[in-house]
Amino acid sequence: MQMLAEVDTPVENEEKAIISARDVSVFYGDKQALNKVSLEIPVNKITSLIGPSGCGKSTFLRCLNRMNDTVEGCRVEGKILLDGADIYDAKVDEVLLRARVGMVFQKPNPFPKSIYDNVAYGPRIHGLAHNKDELDDIVLTSLEKAGLLKEVRDRLNSTGTGLSGGQQQRLCIARALAVQPDIILMDEPCSALDPIATAKVEELIEELRENYTIIIVTHSMQQAARISQKTAFFHLGEIVEVGDTEQLFTSPKDERTQGYITGRFG
Amino acid sequence: MTDMAPTSSSAKSWDSDETRANLKRRHRSEKRFRVLGLTAIFIALTLLAILIISIAGKGATAFIQTTISLDVTFAEQKIDPKGTRDQEVLRGASYGSLVREALRAEFPEVKSRKDLRVLFNLVSNGSPNKLRKMVMENPELIGQTVRVQFAASDDIDMFTKGYIPRDVPEDDRRVKDKEIAWYDQLAEKGMVETRFNSDFFTSGDSREPEIAGIWGAIVGSFYTLFITFMISFPVGVMSAIYLEEFAPKNKFTDIVEVNINNLAAVPSIVFGLLGLALFLNVAHLPRSAPVVGGLTLALMTLPTIIIAARASIRAIPDSIRDAALGLGASRQQMVFHHVLPLSMPGIMTGTIIGLSQALGETAPLLMIGMVAFIVDIPGGVTDPATVLPVQIFLWADSPERAFVEKTSGAIIVLLGFLVFMNAVAVMLRKKFERRW
Numbered sequence: 001m002q003m004l005a006e007v008d009t010p011v012e013n014e015e016k017a018i019i020s021a022r023d024v025s026v027f028y029g030d031k032q033a034l035n036k037v038s039l040e041i042p043v044n045k046i047t048s049l050i051g052p053s054g055c056g057k058s059t060f061l062r063c064l065n066r067m068n069d070t071v072e073g074c075r076v077e078g079k080i081l082l083d084g085a086d087i088y089d090a091k092v093d094e095v096l097l098r099a100r101v102g103m104v105f106q107k108p109n110p111f112p113k114s115i116y117d118n119v120a121y122g123p124r125i126h127g128l129a130h131n132k133d134e135l136d137d138i139v140l141t142s143l144e145k146a147g148l149l150k151e152v153r154d155r156l157n158s159t160g161t162g163l164s165g166g167q168q169q170r171l172c173i174a175r176a177l178a179v180q181p182d183i184i185l186m187d188e189p190c191s192a193l194d195p196i197a198t199a200k201v202e203e204l205i206e207e208l209r210e211n212y213t214i215i216i217v218t219h220s221m222q223q224a225a226r227i228s229q230k231t232a233f234f235h236l237g238e239i240v241e242v243g244d245t246e247q248l249f250t251s252p253k254d255e256r257t258q259g260y261i262t263g264r265f266g
Numbered sequence: 267m268t269d270m271a272p273t274s275s276s277a278k279s280w281d282s283d284e285t286r287a288n289l290k291r292r293h294r295s296e297k298r299f300r301v302l303g304l305t306a307i308f309i310a311l312t313l314l315a316i317l318i319i320s321i322a323g324k325g326a327t328a329f330i331q332t333t334i335s336l337d338v339t340f341a342e343q344k345i346d347p348k349g350t351r352d353q354e355v356l357r358g359a360s361y362g363s364l365v366r367e368a369l370r371a372e373f374p375e376v377k378s379r380k381d382l383r384v385l386f387n388l389v390s391n392g393s394p395n396k397l398r399k400m401v402m403e404n405p406e407l408i409g410q411t412v413r414v415q416f417a418a419s420d421d422i423d424m425f426t427k428g429y430i431p432r433d434v435p436e437d438d439r440r441v442k443d444k445e446i447a448w449y450d451q452l453a454e455k456g457m458v459e460t461r462f463n464s465d466f467f468t469s470g471d472s473r474e475p476e477i478a479g480i481w482g483a484i485v486g487s488f489y490t491l492f493i494t495f496m497i498s499f500p501v502g503v504m505s506a507i508y509l510e511e512f513a514p515k516n517k518f519t520d521i522v523e524v525n526i527n528n529l530a531a532v533p534s535i536v537f538g539l540l541g542l543a544l545f546l547n548v549a550h551l552p553r554s555a556p557v558v559g560g561l562t563l564a565l566m567t568l569p570t571i572i573i574a575a576r577a578s579i580r581a582i583p584d585s586i587r588d589a590a591l592g593l594g595a596s597r598q599q600m601v602f603h604h605v606l607p608l609s610m611p612g613i614m615t616g617t618i619i620g621l622s623q624a625l626g627e628t629a630p631l632l633m634i635g636m637v638a639f640i641v642d643i644p645g646g647v648t649d650p651a652t653v654l655p656v657q658i659f660l661w662a663d664s665p666e667r668a669f670v671e672k673t674s675g676a677i678i679v680l681l682g683f684l685v686f687m688n689a690v691a692v693m694l695r696k697k698f699e700r701r702w
């Protein structure tokens with residue numbers, strides 16, 4: 001309750017958490033993937049989750065928009081508060097939640113439809129546009145925000161799967177933006193991209209920070225250091241260390257963090 | 267093999283006698299396998315060729331018909347003595363006598379009753395019906411003399427096509443010397459002709475092979491398949507969607523899954539018995555009707571469609587599902603906006619294959635009485651009907667020589683439909699093939 005109050009009071013923008021996870025444990029059947037993880041996600045900041053493979057970063061990320069609900073046998077314990085309300089509350093509709101908390105996946109996964117339809121799909125199912133013009137508007141601004149409009153303006157009707165990998169990923173970001181979420185979850189969005197495409201996507205993510213809260217899982221220390229303001233280091237299903245990115249990368253308190261960011265294990 | 271010797275010795279071993287022998291053995295075995303594969307394909311193709319050649323050889327003549335043209339006098343006295351032109355009167359008139367008169371006029375020298383009977387048998391028994399139809403359609407004909415092309419009787423037809431040779435002793439021949447003489451006379455006058463047998467495609471079954479056609483069976487098959495499709499497609503696809511996308515994975519769904527697979531292996535005649543018990547004895551639906559046949563075949567097709575649909579739904583990558591759900595689509599929206607449209611080509615392919623199985627199915631239909639002799643073209647799903655494979659079965663069972671070619675002809679038509687359906691399935695698959 002005390003934390004809740006803190007969330008509600010208009011504190012310094014720096015400290016305001018839009019999501020706070022409290023003692024979140026996740027089980028796949030009998031196997032525990034996360035153990036009592038607590039994390040505050042500051043609003044309009046980029047938070048990166050790092051850690052060795054299999055430590056539960058994706059699992060944590062998928063808790064935040066309840067994508068874990070679709071996994072057979074997955075059980076989530078603890079509380080995740082979004083603007084102070086528990087998203088695992090029985091009254092919460094996960095469909096609406098996912099509209100507020102968008103997601104971009106590791107592998108670009110555009111629908112095998114036209115570029116236009118890819119972006120228009122979210123607004124269509126949520127009834128965000130009342131006529132064709134409004135829809136066009138949403139699609140174009142989303143593509144613009146995702147930095148893709150220039151490249152695809154004259155082929156909005158060709159299929160989204162025909163784009164290059166980096167373009168596809170930016171299309172997926174545009175698709176997520178079109179639903180007008182508050183938060184965007186990104187699970188290794190650049191792992192399938194070459195350095196140039198990665199740079200473009202990173203640039204885009206930094207721009208998006210102004211209007212969105214972004215949580216990004218990454219295996220690249222440099223990426224985390226470059227773009228994020230807050231970093232959480234996961235290890236074996238627990239958060240070992242969390243703090244300002246700069247502080248965590250320059251003077252980590254835990255020696256496991258130290259080991260990981262200097263490449264001694266992972 | 268197991269020794270991890272220094273690199274120098276292992277490099278040397280690539281050139282040893284042992285390696286070379288090994289290599290040779292491997293190449294030999296590869297070659298042997300290739301020869302075996304080619305042989306297998308060759309055998310399969312040969313058998314297929316034999317099948318097609320023999321059926322086509324026997325059945326090709328079914329598409330040709332021998333006709334005899336006669337000058338028929340539509341005497342008013344015989345058809346409509348009172349001149350009323352009433353439909354009932356026209357229908358009831360004795361058209362047989364018109365045909366007989368025409369033949370008698372052609373061969374005035376034939377006098378004895380026995381010979382006359384043989385003479386009248388030159389043309390099909392269906393000839394009076396043909397005249398009736400002509401007059402009913404066009405009463406103007408009454409009072410005129412018109413040359414009409416009649417189907418020859420089945421024996422004459424067989425004779426024309428060479429199935430009854432001239433040079434065997436008369437006693438072993440169904441067409442006697444006298445008939446041959448008359449036939450030759452007619453032929454000399456140019457009154458015997460062979461032409462494309464359009465009757466075969468436009469008329470229903472008949473006891474007279476020369477006028478029996480498959481249209482009734484084609485229409486029956488169409489209605490039956492229509493019912494089969496209407497039942498098994500929605501039910502099958504919905505079951506597949508539910509099982510793949512919504513059902514929890516537990517003991518119960520495991521049992522359902524195993525049973526669906528078992529159902530696909532149940533002999534079709536068992537479905538016939540089920541249909542008999544369910545649709546005829548309990549629901550009292552009409553016997554011999556496409557609706558019952560369709561329902562029965564739907565039971566049989568259902569597992570095929572469910573299995574095919576599940577396979578193609580499962581082939582849709584999860585990333586598409588994640589993408590839709592991640593945007594806030596509900597499960598149902600995800601399925602109907604993305605998964606189902608994407609898996610539709612696969613589902614259609616499976617459905618077409620299931621339906622073509624149903625099209626060729628005979629046994630279960632025998633159980634529900636679709637084996638009756640039906641002359642009329644069915645006008646709806648509740649009219650008595652027969653279907654193509656049952657028609658083939660019925661004709662194959664008939665003693666007349668002329669039904670042999672009809673049987674093969676019908677098989678050709680059935681195979682044509684099957685090839686067509688499978689071609690559509692292949693085309694669908696090719697057209698919508700997708701790389702992720």
Ligand SMILES: Nc1ncnc2c1ncn2[C@@H]1O[C@H](COP(=O)(O)OP(=O)(O)OP(=O)(O)O)[C@@H](O)[C@H]1O
Pocket residue numbers: 028031033051052053054055056057058059060071
């Ligand atoms: N669907 C699942 N069923 C069972 N176990 C799972 C499932 N998904 C993940 N796990 C397990 O949960 C643990 C955490 O997995 P998670 O995918 O969150 O790791 P990660 O940190 O994202 O790793 P990576 O960096 O390789 O993506 C792993 O041990 C994994 O085996």
Ligand SMILES: [Mg+2]
Pocket residue numbers: 057058059187
């Ligand atoms: Mg992961």
